[in-house]
Amino acid sequence: MSAKPSSAFVDPDWVLRQLPVISYFCENDGLYTMRWLNAGGGNDLGYDLQDFVNNKHYFAASAIHPDDLDVVDDFAERALQGQRAILARYRLVHVEGRVLPTLVMARVVRDANDKALGFCGQVLNLADMASLQGPSGVITDHDAPRNHVEAPRSTDPGVPTPDWMLRQVPTPAWVAEVKGQPTVVVASAQVAPILGAATGAEDTMLPVHGQDVAHVGSLIQKAAAKPGNSAAARVRLVHATGREVPVLLSCRFAAGPQGGRAVGILYDLTFARQLQGKPGLVA
Numbered sequence: 001m002s003a004k005p006s007s008a009f010v011d012p013d014w015v016l017r018q019l020p021v022i023s024y025f026c027e028n029d030g031l032y033t034m035r036w037l038n039a040g041g042g043n044d045l046g047y048d049l050q051d052f053v054n055n056k057h058y059f060a061a062s063a064i065h066p067d068d069l070d071v072v073d074d075f076a077e078r079a080l081q082g083q084r085a086i087l088a089r090y091r092l093v094h095v096e097g098r099v100l101p102t103l104v105m106a107r108v109v110r111d112a113n114d115k116a117l118g119f120c121g122q123v124l125n126l127a128d129m130a131s132l133q134g135p136s137g138v139i140t141d142h143d144a145p146r147n148h149v150e151a152p153r154s155t156d157p158g159v160p161t162p163d164w165m166l167r168q169v170p171t172p173a174w175v176a177e178v179k180g181q182p183t184v185v186v187a188s189a190q191v192a193p194i195l196g197a198a199t200g201a202e203d204t205m206l207p208v209h210g211q212d213v214a215h216v217g218s219l220i221q222k223a224a225a226k227p228g229n230s231a232a233a234r235v236r237l238v239h240a241t242g243r244e245v246p247v248l249l250s251c252r253f254a255a256g257p258q259g260g261r262a263v264g265i266l267y268d269l270t271f272a273r274q275l276q277g278k279p280g281l282v283a
Contacts, residue, residue: 012162015173016040018254018263020230021122022049023169025160028080028108028116032060032072035118036160044125046095065091065099068136078138079108080116082146085170087272090136092123101126101133103275105267107170112153120168122265124250129232129282132248132275144271150193171265174206176216178224178253178260184208184216186266194247194268196240206266209236209244212279216249219281220262223253227260232282234269246276 016023019040027033037049051057064072068090075088085107092100106121126132157164166173172191176184184206191197195207208216212235219233232250239245251264269275 012166015263016162016166018252019173019265020250020252021124021265023122023165025118025120025165026060027118031055034060036165044100045092063092065093071136075138076119079106079119083148083151084144084146086138086140088138089134103132105170109154109168111155117154117156122169122171131282134274139272139274141271141273148193171267174264174266176220176262178220178262194245195237207238209238212236215280219249219251222281223251223262227253227255234277234279234282236279245270248275
């Protein structure tokens with residue numbers, strides 16, 4: 001990949017508003033009370049998401065398919081068992097009744113005394129990605145290690161800020177220039193344990209497997225062809241030890257004065273065998 005751009009990362013609020021997901025932080029309580037929600041480019045629910053914050057007009061369960069409420073509870077229990085982020089599929093329901101299949105990744109945010117402060121996660125709409133759809137349920141492999149020693153700790157944020165959210169969500173954010181050969185730059189430190197890099201590494205170019213560089217280019221071109229729409233691809237990254245790391249990249253195109261950028265997230269699929277597959281665009 002070419003040299004990284006001089007300013008890949010604008011600011012956390014901008015990045016969160018461009019991501020193809022709904023990002024959230026909720027309480028560890030019976031209602032999963034939402035304390036922060038940002039739709040990014042992923043709000044396909046038809047609700048004003050701020051009506052969920054602090055249970056203003058809706059509870060979180062209001063948008064969950066009633067048959068999947070037990071999946072959400074199982075998902076939360078798995079997350080509480082350790083420090084690893086957990087992946088699950090469950091269905092949300094549009095305000096008009098349309099069912100949306102989703103992929104959700106979340107982790108428990110803990111303080112220095114190991115107290116669970118809440119769940120921080122992101123929701124990706126799979127309606128246009130049939131190959132990623134499947135039965136509702138937790139899809140992180142049960143034999144996956146429970147602990148992640150690099151998982152960040154935090155004091156209670158009160159009202160989370162965009163900067164805090166971008167450091168606590170379980171998926172690294174990335175930004176790519178779209179002019180010429182795509183240059184993908186990691187914009188958040190969560191990538192460190194995935195790649196075996198130094199903890200806290202930021203503005204790091206993604207070490208894409210040589211055979212998958214073209215797939216990244218195709219992903220960015222697909223996103224740029226329909227600004228506002230999300231696109232996804234499976235690719236392999238290269239760990240510091242040389243082993244391959246299967247990941248899912250999802251992004252959307254954000255227009256700008258210099259032509260725009262692709263802004264996306266990265267799901268580590270190492271412990272999600274159900275989502276692994278041949279590298280390439282996801283349809």
